[in-house]
Amino acid sequence: MTGILEIDSLSVRIGPRGPRILQDVSLSVAPGEIHGLIGESGAGKSMIGKTVAGLLPRGLNVSEGSVRFDGKELTALPRRRLRKLVGERIAIIPQDPLTALNPSRRIAGQITDRLVHTLGWDRRRALLRAEETLNEVSIRNPAQTLRSYPHELSGGMRQRVLIAAAFAAAPDFIIADEPTTALDVTVQRQILQLIRAMQARHGTAMLFVTHDMGVVAKLCTRATVLYAGKVVETGTAEHLFGPNPHPYTEALIGATPRYDRPEDSLRPVPERVIEALRAEQEATHG
């Protein structure tokens, strides 16, 4: 099976000989699929997205493996070509809507940046598209929103704006980096529904980074579970939530807060599961 994004035995290191924060990661995202990427804090979920987008922080490098996007090898591309390719075809829905919008620029400019700078549209056409897309993400007054500064919008509104900005340029691939983490719970629900609706309408393949198994259940066709920079397992949502997922996956599902049993709503991942997983990873990755 060939996906639009194929990651094969990818390792990312800190410095030339430093520790590996991603080790031997393989995953494949099929066209039109929402692929979940789940793990605890520090598992390296966001780093995979950053590697694909060429946004690895200074000092981190791909040391082994390959990342192919639509048949093109990204790790071999020079920085400038990678930026161009990413700019034209891959969009990112960032984690924190508070820092993802420039506080001193109006929304209009920030939504149309990609259309104007990367795709070379003229400004008027880009603004029309921006307004259309804001309509699609159910913003009631698009024209006024376009004239606003970020601080005039609520967190949920800002995340809608960022989703609109991601979809406006009709990208082939979207990396959603925990897009609901910074929002409160009721808004999270709306944003998830919105992302699902937008994805269904445009058929865009998506890599959805999250630490919330509930989100995977609601949204994803398939998902990859990460622990300590290594893949635990990849499977369809039916498999992960089915009778026999990997014990760690099962523990993660168990750790999701449950409001229907308040006396026992928070269950940590049991120590023995982690130990067994560590031993297993030692054995396969060395």
Next chain:
Amino acid sequence: MARLWLSGGWLVLLALAAIFAPLIAPHDPLAQDLFLEKLPPFWMEGAEPGYYLGTDSLGRDVLSRLIYGARVALIVAVLAGGSAAILGSVLGLLAGYLGGWTDRAVGRLIDIWMSFPPVLFAILLVAVLGTGLSSVIIAIAVIDWTRFARVVRAETMAQSRMDYVASATVVGRSPLGTLWHEVVPNVLPTILVLLSLEMGITVIVEAILSFVNLSVSSDDPTWGGMIAEGRTQIHFALWILVAPMVALFLTVLAFSQFGEGLKDRLDPAAS
């Protein structure tokens, strides 16, 4: 709010007085009249009409000298403050945004620079460059750029880590384009606030340098020069000393209060 208006008002008044000095000043600031020396200001006994703040030991009108002195003070504030701001901000922006060896180089330079005592450094520089207004301006800019560089560098680093800077790079802006369009507008309020504070400082430094006679030639009235002269007459005519001190005090206070007011006003989240 009141702070911004009061301090801004004083500064505007001062600027107008400086620009229109020849029209406003009641007397020639250099005209001496030894028959009218050490006249007291208008509310004291023995005051002469037309000499509102009295005269100095050579019979020169204190008010006129204050007004002309404002010219030197403001020219130095704008030019020296502005040059220090530009020099320091450019280096701070580059260091904070590019990081790596640029940052290390600028950082070391700031450390070395700040280890010189500023006023001695200024006196030394002026002594080397020769006295005069342009030397004073150059000396202040060369010394005080570190105030801007340090703060702007830190602020730029914080801004550069924001996601919108990353997304600007992804949509294909060049690094310098990103710096200019995404980072600079968010650092600019900080620069303006610092500039206002810096202008207050430059007024003091200029006064110090003219006090020790290293600023403009001693013929031209400056507040520092007036304080130096007034000091010798302190037992006979206090007003010669007090008038320039009050002008200096109010101006420096106005600059710093204006900076504080700007800081509150320019915070986009607070407005």
